[in-house]
Amino acid sequence: MGVFTHEEEVTTPIPTAKAFKVFVLDYDTLFPKVVPHAIKTVEVLQGDGGAGTIKKITFAEGMGVNYMKHQVHELDIENMSYSVSVIEGDVLGNKLEKISDVNKFDPAPNGGTIIKVTTKFHTVGDIEFTEDEMKEVIQNRDRVYKAVEDYIVANPDA
Numbered sequence: 001m002g003v004f005t006h007e008e009e010v011t012t013p014i015p016t017a018k019a020f021k022v023f024v025l026d027y028d029t030l031f032p033k034v035v036p037h038a039i040k041t042v043e044v045l046q047g048d049g050g051a052g053t054i055k056k057i058t059f060a061e062g063m064g065v066n067y068m069k070h071q072v073h074e075l076d077i078e079n080m081s082y083s084v085s086v087i088e089g090d091v092l093g094n095k096l097e098k099i100s101d102v103n104k105f106d107p108a109p110n111g112g113t114i115i116k117v118t119t120k121f122h123t124v125g126d127i128e129f130t131e132d133e134m135k136e137v138i139q140n141r142d143r144v145y146k147a148v149e150d151y152i153v154a155n156p157d158a
Helices: 016-025 027-034 131-154
Strands: 003-012 039-046 054-059 067-076 081-089 096-107 113-123
Touching (some): 003 131, 016 113, 027 039, 027 131, 113 131
Antiparallel strands (some): 003 113, 039 054, 054 067, 081 096, 096 113
């Protein structure tokens, strides 16, 4: 198995505690509501949201993929960090065994949040996973998160 890593920092004007709540704690209910064109449903299959929880995310028609299952590895509310892996689904294709993300939410100087995201693509065998393939996965994810950010900025009481 090969491991290909992508690191990025994403900034959002949303204050840190609220950003963590929106993008992590309320993901299951908020994302299908705000981006139904991308995410149809989020279903908890096992667990209480913390470590060990497995969720099935079903995508909307036209997304090019049907579903994926996430397994939560860590949910640290106090330190605002979250790690999860995509462990199943057609989003992995025939090249990936899993995709792991570690997300750390830190206050930004302007009152918003800096989200540090480390994504590791674990390939099947010695298969190569190119920079362009990584970018495509990251860009698709970022578009969905940006739509949710725009919604929260426009509806601060949401």
